Amino acid sequence: MGALINKEKLMTLLLWLSAVIIVGILATIIGYIVIKGIAFINLDFILQAPSRAGKEGGISTTIIGTLYLTMLSLFIAIPLGVGTAIYLEEYARRNNRFAQLVNLTAETLAGIPSIIFGLFGFVFFVIFLNLGWSILSGSLTLSIMILPTIIRTAQEAIITVPHELRENSLALGASKWQTVRKIVVPAAMPGIITGVILSIGRAVGETAALVLTAGSSLGMPVYLSDPARTMSVHLYVLAMEGLSMERAFATAFLIVVFIMVINYLANLSLRRLSH
Structure with missing residues (x-):
């Protein structure tokens, strides 16, 4: 003992x-x-546009570029990812070969390096579809990258919903879609939001794929066809080219703050949904 x-x-x-x-x-x-x-964070650094030399100016345009790319990629990936998870767990049979292929595809995509996604996005979106280096090209590439995370977390969240809830809903006369929409998805929402949080972190921190698809323009992006530089790409350029390590660390600090704020807001939403 x-x-x-x-x-x-x-x-x-x-x-x-x-x-x-x-x-x-x-x-x-x-x-x-x-x-x-x-020590290098101030209002001018946040509101001013970066200079081409990199030793002066701020990061205002890169903040806007990061928000554009992240929000648009989530707008594309969330419906596709959650819809795929619902199909796999609620509609597809376990021995369905197409469902097995979808699962295998999601697992394969999760293990592909980001630079491969960037190369694909460059060849397909930038060149073949003639979208050029743009917010749209970068967002489409990012959405493919974060799809596996959203699919897997949404699947796990749907699996945890008690089967009795589905049976009770169907017994009361609700259709399959009404059960999924009003019972299953709301119950699985905390897990789905967790997947979205993880996806935001990957989208904000991505560099290699966006250099090849969204470009590295310092100008203020307005339209989806405009190129854009994200904060992570700006950080990479400042550090690797030795332009300004002080501004590189300041940019890294704001990226960390950005992700922490998003996580806090998402966790706040999770607590409210749980109650």
């Missing part, structure tokens, strides 16, 4: 240690970025 208690304490200690290490790594990374970048 004493040996079992000692093993239990040891495993508990190891689990706590693992959790502390993960939190420590995150705190170290964020803390380093905050210390290096916060």
Whole structure:
């Protein structure tokens, strides 16, 4: 009995240690970025457009470019991803070969490097469809990249909905679609939102694919056909070309803040939906 208690304490200690290490790594990374970048954050840096030399100006156009690309990619990917998940879990039979093909496709897409998506987007959207380096090309490429995340998380969320809820709805005379729309999807919404949060993080932090599809223009994007530079691409250019490490860290700091704000708002929505 004493040996079992000692093993239990040891495993508990190891689990706590693992959790502390993960939190420590995150705190170290964020803390380093905050210390290096916060000193250069001011209103001019946020509101001014970046200069071509990179050593002056701010990041206003890259903020707008990031918002454009992220929101449009989510607008495309969320209906497709959630719709695919609903089809796979609510309508397709388990031995359906087409459903198996869709599952295999989603798993394969999840493992493809982002640079491959960028190359595909460059060849297909930029050149073949003649969309050029633009917000539309970048958003279409991003939407393909985040589809597997949305599909998988939506599937898991739908699976967790108790089967009794479906049976009760159907027994009361509701159709299959009414059950899915009014019972299953609302119950699975917290999990679906979690997938959207993960997708936003990947979209905001993507660099390689967007350089090849959205371009790297410093101008203010207005139309979907305009090229745009995101904050992550701007950070890459500043750091890799040695233009201004101070502005690179300041940009990284704002990216972290941007993602944290989105996560907070999404978690707030999750809590409200849960209650």
